[in-house]
Amino acid sequence: xxxxxxxxxxxxxxxxxxxxxxxxxxxxxxxxxxxxxxxxxxxxxxxxxxxxxxxxxxxxxxxxxxxxxxxxxxxxxxxxxxxxxxxxxxxxxxxxxxxxxxxxxxxxxxxxxxxxxxxxxxxxxxxxxxxxxxxxxxxxxxxxxxxxxxxxxxxxxxxxxxxxxxxxxxxxxxxxxxxxxxxxxxxxxxxxxxxxxxxxxxxxxxxxxxxxxxxxxxxxxxxxxxxxxxxxxxxxxxxxxxxxxxxxxxxxxxxxxxxxxxxxxxxxxxxxxxxxxxxxxxxxxxxxxxxxxxxxxxxxxxxxxxxxxxxxxxxxxxxxxxxxxxxxxxxxxxxxxxxxxxxxxxxxxxxxxxxxxxxxxxxxxxxxxxxxxxxxxxxxxxxxxxxxxxxxxxxxxxxxxxxxxxxxxxxxxxxxxxxxxxxxxxxxxxxxxxxxxxxxxxxxxxxxxxxxxxxxxxxxxxxxxxxxxxxxxxxxxxxxxxxxxxxxxxxxxxxxxxxxx
Amino acid sequence: xxxxxxxxxxxxxxxxxxxxxxxxxxxxxxxxxxxxxxxxxxxxxxxxxxxxxxxxxxxxxxxxxxxxxxxxxxxxxxxxxxxxxxxxxxxxxxxxxxxxxxxxxxxxxxxxxxxxxxxxxxxxxxxxxxxxxxxx
Numbered sequence: 001x002x003x004x005x006x007x008x009x010x011x012x013x014x015x016x017x018x019x020x021x022x023x024x025x026x027x028x029x030x031x032x033x034x035x036x037x038x039x040x041x042x043x044x045x046x047x048x049x050x051x052x053x054x055x056x057x058x059x060x061x062x063x064x065x066x067x068x069x070x071x072x073x074x075x076x077x078x079x080x081x082x083x084x085x086x087x088x089x090x091x092x093x094x095x096x097x098x099x100x101x102x103x104x105x106x107x108x109x110x111x112x113x114x115x116x117x118x119x120x121x122x123x124x125x126x127x128x129x130x131x132x133x134x135x136x137x138x139x140x141x142x143x144x145x146x147x148x149x150x151x152x153x154x155x156x157x158x159x160x161x162x163x164x165x166x167x168x169x170x171x172x173x174x175x176x177x178x179x180x181x182x183x184x185x186x187x188x189x190x191x192x193x194x195x196x197x198x199x200x201x202x203x204x205x206x207x208x209x210x211x212x213x214x215x216x217x218x219x220x221x222x223x224x225x226x227x228x229x230x231x232x233x234x235x236x237x238x239x240x241x242x243x244x245x246x247x248x249x250x251x252x253x254x255x256x257x258x259x260x261x262x263x264x265x266x267x268x269x270x271x272x273x274x275x276x277x278x279x280x281x282x283x284x285x286x287x288x289x290x291x292x293x294x295x296x297x298x299x300x301x302x303x304x305x306x307x308x309x310x311x312x313x314x315x316x317x318x319x320x321x322x323x324x325x326x327x328x329x330x331x332x333x334x335x336x337x338x339x340x341x342x343x344x345x346x347x348x349x350x351x352x353x354x355x356x357x358x359x360x361x362x363x364x365x366x367x368x369x370x371x372x373x374x375x376x377x378x379x380x381x382x383x384x385x386x387x388x389x390x391x392x393x394x395x396x397x398x399x400x401x402x403x404x405x406x407x408x409x410x411x412x413x414x415x416x417x418x419x420x421x422x423x424x425x426x427x428x429x430x431x432x433x434x435x436x437x438x439x440x441x442x443x444x445x446x447x448x449x450x451x452x453x454x455x456x457x458x459x460x461x462x463x464x465x466x467x468x469x470x471x472x473x474x475x476x477x478x479x480x481x482x483x484x485x486x487x488x489x490x491x492x493x494x495x496x497x498x499x500x501x
Numbered sequence: 502x503x504x505x506x507x508x509x510x511x512x513x514x515x516x517x518x519x520x521x522x523x524x525x526x527x528x529x530x531x532x533x534x535x536x537x538x539x540x541x542x543x544x545x546x547x548x549x550x551x552x553x554x555x556x557x558x559x560x561x562x563x564x565x566x567x568x569x570x571x572x573x574x575x576x577x578x579x580x581x582x583x584x585x586x587x588x589x590x591x592x593x594x595x596x597x598x599x600x601x602x603x604x605x606x607x608x609x610x611x612x613x614x615x616x617x618x619x620x621x622x623x624x625x626x627x628x629x630x631x632x633x634x635x636x637x
Contacts, residue, residue: 014584014594022581025574070596121574 009053013066013079016050016089017132019043024124033116037104040120044097047131051089058086059491065137073137074201080137084492087341088134088264091348095256096127099352102467103249106359110161110247119159123253125152130261139187139273140197142265143180146229149261150176153254157246168241175228175238182225189218190273202273210278219283222269230262232326233296236319243315248359251311255318256352260344263325267337271496276332289330294424296323301431310368310439314354317394317435320428321347324409327421331412337493338486339408345485346401346478350393353471357387360460360468365453370438375448377440379457384443386468391436393475396429400479404486505554512554519547527620531609537616541623548624549631557635566632569625576622583614 008015023043027036057064063082067073081089100123111119129149133142154176158169191197193214194205209215224235231239239259243251270279279285297320304316321343328340358368360383361376377384393400406429413421448455459465478485527540552560584595592599597611 011588011594014588018581018584018594022578022585025577025581028574029571029578067593068595070593070598 011066012050012054012057013064013081013135014068016047016054016135017079017128019046019050020124020128020131024121024128027117027124028121031117033108033113034104036117036120037100037107040123041097041100043124044093044100044127047093047127048090048097051086051093051131054081055083055086055090055488057081058083059488074196074198077141078137078198078200079135080200081135082492082495083488084267084341084495085134085264087345087488087492088261089131091260091345092127092130092134092257095348095352096123096253098467098471099249099253099256099356102252102356102359102464105461105464106249106363107247109363110249111159115159119156119247122152122155122159123250125149126156126253126258130257133261134264137199138197139190139199139202142268143184143187146180146183146265149258150180150229153250153258156250156254157242159250160245160247162245164241165245168238168245172238172242175235179225179228179235182221182228184225186218186220186222186225189214189221193218199268199273203275206274206278210274210282216283219274219279223266223285226262226266226269230259230266231319231322233292233300233319233323236296236300236322239319240312240315243318243355244309244312248311248355248362251315252352252355252359255314255355256348259318259322260348263322263329263340263344267329267340267496270329271337271498276497280332286330286332289326290421293323293326293330294421296320296326297428298424298431301428301435304435305431305438307435308370310358310370310373311355313370313435313439314351314358317432318347318351320432321351321394324405324425327425328409328412331416333412333415334490334493334497335408335415336412337496338490339405339412341489341492342408342485343405345489346393346405349471349474349478350390350402353468353475354387354390354394356464356468356471357383357390360464361457363460363464364457370442372452372454373439373442374446374454375443376454376457377443379448379454380459382465383460383468384440386465386472387443388440389472389475391432391440393479394436395433398479399476401475401485402479404479404482408486508554512550516547516551519550520544523547523620523624527616528613530616531612537619537621538623540616541620542627544620544624545627545631548628552631552635557632560628561632564628566629569628569632573622573625573629576618576620576625579618579621580615583611583618587611 020043023039027039030036030039058081063080065073066079068077068079107116107119126149129145129152132145133149136142136145154169154173157172158166190202193209193212194202196202196205206215228235243255300316300319300323304313307313307316325340325343328336328343361380362368364380365372393402396402396406406425409425410422523540523544526535526543527537530536548560587596587599588594590599597608598604599607600611601607
């Protein structure tokens with residue numbers, strides 16, 4: 001029995017991806033909505049258990065390498081798990097596991113009954129792709145999993161109840177394909193110059209050819225391609241519509257996982273494959289990243305203030321939050337990276353819970369336009385209370401996770417003595433207070449139209465409220481006890497930078 | 502296409518050969534050029550030719566939607582399943598060497614099964630695409 005469990009332990013890196021992959025065709029074969037949902041949930045819980053086991057192992061025993069098909073590393077595909085990607089695996093599987101219980105009722109209302117089986121199939125494929133991107137140590141394999149996750153997320157988005165979801169999904173498809181093609185071109189150029197696709201092997205060989213134009217072009221293609229996938233300003237145009245018209249559960253899932261994984265890929269290529277020195281000195285990335293990150297934060301926050309649809313408002317807020325992560329990465333320091341990685345996790349749990357709260361309102365009233373949210377705080381007190389806590393966390397009120405992220409970001413900016421940047425981070429937090437405040441104001445301080453759906457809405461069902469409040473509890477607990485998130489993030493940052501400063 | 506007798510007759514003859522050729526490309530894939538992907542596309546193309554000439558409803562009688570969908574899912578399941586069997590047999594995921602008596606026999610068996618899975622899924626997805634477009 002012990003031998004059996006050891007064996008499973010040794011195969012965890014493969015099983016982490018394979019179990020959701022197996023679940024996808026099973027969901028497609030089952031077709032019955034409730035059974036497909038239960039399968040997806042069970043598999044997601046399993047994936048969460050596996051990723052926490054992997055994270056624990058990497059913290060104790062260092063990186064784990066797994067040779068797919070028994071082919072040794074530089075030739076075969078290697079799955080390589082260190083603290084950085086184990087943390088990302090944890091984020092993705094955690095978000096999926098918390099959104100799925102919520103998804104049952106929400107999806108039954110928003111998606112046509114005969115498509116629900118396929119909905120969960122696409123969900124499992126998306127989960128497979130996201131976990132695969134995070135776990136693999138092979139540059140080409142990243143592209144393959146990226147396509148799996150992207151294609152399935154186009155499907156998930158297009159299943160939204162409005163017809164505009166189709167247009168949004170198509171637009172994302174066009175942009176996403178451009179991004180993926182750029183990444184493929186970048187990987188291809190690296191392969192022609194070094195003859196290898198394994199990331200660790202690439203890191204060793206790139207030094208000899210790093211001044212060639214081909215490698216520089218590869219760097220540029222990878223940077224831009226991944227920036228599209230992570231919706232970095234000004235390449236974010238696909239995101240607002242995709243998030244607005246997708247089914248609520250999909251928005252919550254993708255907001256917490258898809259862009260985060262893209263940020264991780266950026267980290268991997270910048271720090272592990274090319275090396276931070278190359279990115280800063282040869283490619284002057286600081287000059288590019290900081291203006292993009294800062295203008296993204298300011299402009300997207302401003303645009304968010306003027307939105308009339310709460311979902312779209314949060315979508316623009318996501319673009320701004322990606323800017324905070326890019327800012328942390330763009331500083332190319334250990335503290336900056338720690339801030340970016342902490343925010344990766346924290347923003348995932350903040351934005352997911354906010355979108356889930358909107359999903360609850362959408363279930364009961366059918367609209368999340370700010371005008372139609374009037375008075376909803378009295379009819380759905382638990383849902384709106386959760387939204388308020390989530391919004392406080394997004395703003396960065398102390399004792400929430402949002403505060404931790406902002407705090408480390410400020411520390412990182414001040415290490416360089418960049419007071420204007422620090423001031424901007426604080427000022428844009430106030431903008432977050434303004435745009436979240438608009439939703440809260442409508443919900444609590446305005447009266448609903450007499451006789452409207454909103455005036456008679458009931459509180460959301462417990463199956464949806466419980467995951468929402470678990471996430472709120474996490475937002476507060478991890479805002480007070482930062483051992484799990486900040487320590488792991490710092491260790492991940494040290495691994496990426498390569499040396500303790 | 503009812504009045505195009507030449508097209509109808511030659512299609513009737515050709516389809517059999519196209520499907521046979523697909524199976525050849527599929528199962529001869531580990532000795533010569535070919536494999537599941539190419540074979541799947543050829544098989545799907547053969548079916549689509551039949552549908553184009555005799556009508557999509559005639560094709561639906563031969564292979565109904567539900568069955569094509571199941572085959573698409575089963576193909577993926579077969580692919581991943583072979584990998585899991587390899588783990589159960591004591592190797593790494595997709596390590597075919599542990600599947601047979603000798604590593605060579607194992608590799609043979611493994612690649613044939615994997616390619617069969619690919620072929621099943623690709624052929625059914627090609628046909629499903631055709632169904633999806635004709636449904637509009």
